[in-house]
Amino acid sequence: MSKDIIAELRDTVTEAVRETGSYALNCIGNYGEIRDKSSRDFVTEIDEKAERRIIRGITERFPDAEFYGEETGRQGSGRYLFVIDPIDATTNYIKGINGERIHVSDISELGRSVVGWNRSNHPPEIIESSKRVLAKIIDQAATFRVFRTGSLDYCYLAKGSFDACITPLAEPFHSAGYIIMEEAGAKVTDYYGRPHSLESKTIIAGNPEWYPEILSLVTDTKTD
Template sequence: MHPMLNIAVRAARVAGTIIMRGYETRDELTLEQKGAHDFVTQIDKDAEQAIIEKIQQSYPDHAFIGEESGTTGENEYTWIIDPLDGTTNFIKGIPHFCVSIALLHKGRLEQALVFDPLRSELFTAGRGTGAQLNGYRIRGTQPKDLSNTVLATAFPFKDKSTFPAYNQTFCKIFAASGDVRRSGSAALDLAYVAAGRYDGYYERGIKPWDVAAGELLVRESGGIVTDFKGNNDPLNKGEIVAGSPKVIRGLVSHLKNL
């Protein structure tokens, strides 16, 4: 394992301990509302701070982009952190949330992990070295088309005025595929695509910390990641499509005019 990824794993496990301790005492949580239907807890903040502090012990000059703390520092190495992806699930006691950490070097994704502390599942990837789940190599699926695929997505719950148009496209994709899931954690959904549990994923209205780690996981498991028009820079477009080339082709054919 790359030394920087190894440090990230240690940081994620520290955050996972904080998250699980908070999960056991959810009734005592104090919620803050960041925006419409968008909440944060002290656990989110504590987990992010713990990740940053752990990484800084080894790399004090590196920069960070965190969901809760924003951008700090300036360096050719930048860590992108979502300390608790799936906060609403966490708050409600739905057992589906994770830690997501990715490392950019000169703007290019180099290392990534998604850690599910409930299931002790650690998804990791390094550029050019493949993707792993708990140390074992994983590969995405290679369906010939959308029929019989199981896809994942999310709905625009923060701006529901856009839902009618989104729903029209969803209905077309649902009709063309085997089934569609909506789980509430983009990072875990992308990790599941990398592991072959889902055949594809798409979402609009995402932030870099939602998908940075998942993007590298999918790419290193043999998949492709694009925006809704099939272009190659989803991290900065606020929208993402992930899966095998043929799944991407099928999804983009429905999403490109959305």
């Protein structure tokens, strides 16, 4: 097979799949009839239409192509065989999973913010500093939440439900949550503004635009 043919096949398939992918995304929430293929396995009208769209896009350039599709089975007889699963995991598609990328909120004012306080108990060494930070939050933020679970707090910040998150006593096993927040666009440091690490004893997080305001909230309450 020549390089030119390989390139044409690649471009043809890419174009057909991208066009069909856009079509399927635009149809989320409007699937038409949903049928049982077998026990706990479903198919929508969009699955079938998407498969036909891909086949049509390829046969326009390669009319002798052969296809094996999840929804339409085997058809055609030619030199090139294309195996098609137009929408992988239809149940997720029906439920709208994963609908949109999560991202931190765009709040830029402390007075409009929801602040998560990530601590369920307060050892003696952090009580006084925590009181001072909480007093500022109560005085300046719109509201605050204490859910007593770091994983939930960090994910709420990552999806924009919290606008900031403060952890007055961090633990190494919280680290995965810091990465989740960062990947969603947050700035995550300790009370000193240092990048988070396994050794971090405190954590603050928020969107980069107003992170300095969150940092200033805790600057006079630092712990080691």
